[in-house]
Amino acid sequence: MKKRLAAVAVCLSAVLIFFALQALLTPKYITEAQEGNLLAEYYDSGKNHDVIFIGDCEVYENIDPVVLWREYGISSYVRGSPQQLIWMSYYLMEETLRYEKPDVFVFNVLAMKYGEPQSEAYNRLAHDGMRLSGSKLRSVRASMTEEESFLSYLFPLLRYHSRWSELDKNDLKYWFKPAPQISCAGYLMRVDTKGIDFIPPGQELPDYRFSGLCYEYLDKMTALCRENGIELVLIKAPSLSPYWYDQWDEQIEEYAEKNDLLYYNFLEMSEQTGIDYMTDTYDAGLHLNLAGAEKLTRLMGELLMREYDLTDHRGDAAYREEWDRIAAFHDRVKAHQEKELAENGYLSGFTYFED
């Protein structure tokens, strides 16, 4: 009996050490690749969103939910991650439904251009922050490149074990606690400006058709939303790069029409958004800065209110408390970045943290 107890104690200790080591060695995404924490932040948010934006950097750097709250009383969240592939987006929608049922899912269609797994680094940035679930595992399976191992997503220590020689103070500081908040309801803010006065041309492609796999997942998204009585809106954010081809746009228009979905290509709506690429982008057209994001979100809010008659929650105390907190954080980040910009003339990244 004593021996058995000792064996159980040893096994338990081994498991504890394993998970402690795993927690220590898994990247905290504090000083580098902070986008790795974006998806994780969702779990701490109130699960009462009217609208959930899903997609890559074209949503989490271009859509500012605080604007939707302040100007329309819409409660929204951006579930975005870098180079989010369409199957990741689908499984994120699936996972979101475990927590809440929004009125609208807005999906940015740039992901349609990627018909196969792309890069381990982006896969990690997307999945490391996700909680363990069937959706996450299916997303991992769909996204893995050939060199990756499924088991290492279940036990990240198997992937990150070699970080032992790169550990820094943040790894110790956030060993057993979550990384500090960086986003405002999933939005990653930048206030600096780097304009562009022309549209970078796209290179000619041998084939403009989206892959069958992408359509398969777009169909799944459409079906998932229908089954759950959720509206699906397709958008193309007004980022100039990567180039969005007319042929791609036609395919999305055709799909939207066929499936009775709304599709907004904001690249063609600069008159309505008022986006000026000389002032409203921080990296020459790839992503919008705060000014650009506010303009785009404002129009987005108008369209959503018009099309779906969403409830204005600004008078609802249950919403207000959380949104006041998010908006305050939003303003502190903005103030911090503006100060840093004024002092240094540049921003060193999404640098605002508070514990």
Place this chain on the structure above:
Amino acid sequence: MSFTSFSFALFFLVLTLLYYTVAGKKQWQLLLIAGYFFYACADPRYLIFILVTTASAYLVTMRFTALRRELGRWFDEHPELTREERKRYKEKTASRCRKWLLLAVLLNFGILFTFKYLNFFLVNLDSLFGLFGGGLPVTSVRLLLPLGLSFYIFQTIGYVADIYFGKYEAERNPFRLALFVSFFPQLLQGPIGRYNLMAPTLFASHAYDSKAVRFGLQRMLWGYFKKIVIADRLIKPVSTIGGAPEEYGGVFVLLGMLLYAAQLYCDFTGGIDITIGSAEVLGVRLSENFNRPFFSKSVAEYWRRWHITLGTWFKDYTFYPLSTSKAMMKLSKWTKGRFGPAVARRVPVYLSTVILWLATGAWHGAKWNFIVWGLGNCLVILISQELTPLYRRFYERFPKLHRSRFWDGVQVLRTNGIMCLLRTLDCYASPGAAFFAIGTIFTRMNGGALTTDALLELGLKPADIAVTAVGVLIVFAVSMAGRSGSVREKLARLPAGVRVLLFGALFFSILVFGAYGIGYDAGQFIYTQF
């Protein structure tokens, strides 16, 4: 399914649970199924080869048995036969057996030759014809090279030869023989087993024995430490140095030699530890393949302590049959008349040694590097043998030195130096490149080139250097501790808490410091390629 893959861990776990759940006879049957499954995981087509080898061994050894039984019956029925007549019948039977043996050898070595050496042979034949303005219409054939082919063919031929020489009875159950050929832990890189040594534990019924399982797991863990923490970490620097002899000459060649010694030792002994350990978990005892070879005081001794089962295989099935063959005796006699008894005594031994080393070299791979490497070993051993009288005189003159630890150390260093030089042939594309690299040690040593940046370029970050150094020190310390008896028995005498800490530390050091996953070259075991 590599030993270092997660799928192997799962396979082994499930197998072990099943193994101790099923009773008695079913255990070896389960091992047979597991062996075929394990092999088929690499490529299902490989099964054809292992089946052909097994079937040929079974049929031929059964034929030996039938012929000998027939002879016995004949003698029983004819007691009137004279001694001469009996001898004649015996020879006739022996001759028929010899033909069957030849058939098995030709078939299996024919498979080995075709799939492992045919392209090498064609290319060289083409070059030879090229010297006379000719050439072959085909110089390369795309062929599958089944994993572990050299290992299980050697093991099987050893069995057939043992039965031929009447060392023990042939196995009558083809499935049991099939298990002997396909026992999964040793399938890919040995040790090359002997049937009479393996059979008692391979086919026995095993009840769960916690000590055997614990010892087996400990040995596997130790193997994984050597392979994953040390050997795989050294893949990149060794291949970088070996891949660019022009760029990495002089001091880098010396560094490469040392790193390759550590890599090869940890890779092969690590693999064998996993093999023997996993067999031990299942209650099966396999032959040891190493006996602290780096403590050898001569190259001959080194080869008695490194890859022991291959060395004894060649000694038993090549060297002895060759050096004692009638043809060799005749040759010896012929030389005695012309060159005297000293030469005549050497001819069978030296000629057999040369053939043995040519074969050993070729066994390691279809490359001139290995042929030259084999002959290099042979040359060193023969020279050393020729110098024996000289050494003896030297030791008589300096008896104290001979018995001193200092001299032991000098001999160990000398042996390792020679082995490092010979192993250089493994690391370079051709013997010429290897000799060029060795030459640069003398022509442009340039120790100053060994800067931190240069090491970084080789893939040796300070952290990697630290892990490798500590790892090698631990391996060395364990080797030293092993000189006075089994290390595991010594550890078993330690308090349970200390053991748990030690093996826990070993386990977690593999997990954390192991060179596996993305960012590291996935390291196949070096010897699975031989």
